[in-house]
Amino acid sequence: MMHGVPEGMSLRDYFAAHAPIDLAWANEIFYRRMGRNPGFMETLEQLVELRGAYADLMVRERAK
DSSP states (O other): OBTTBOSSOOHHHHHHHTOSOOHHHHHHHHHHHHSSOOOHHHHHHHHHHHHHHHHHHHHHHHTO
């Protein structure tokens, strides 16, 4: 632990970082959900949400 922050990344972090979801896909999902083009921050928020959901599913599947 350095400066109160654990070193390395969790398995969930790893799965989220390597999720096969990019900005274009996040933009498309946002458009389908909201019926409008997102702003840049909305696209990033969508990307974080999608990658987090992907990582959670991967961790859950691995625990079986």
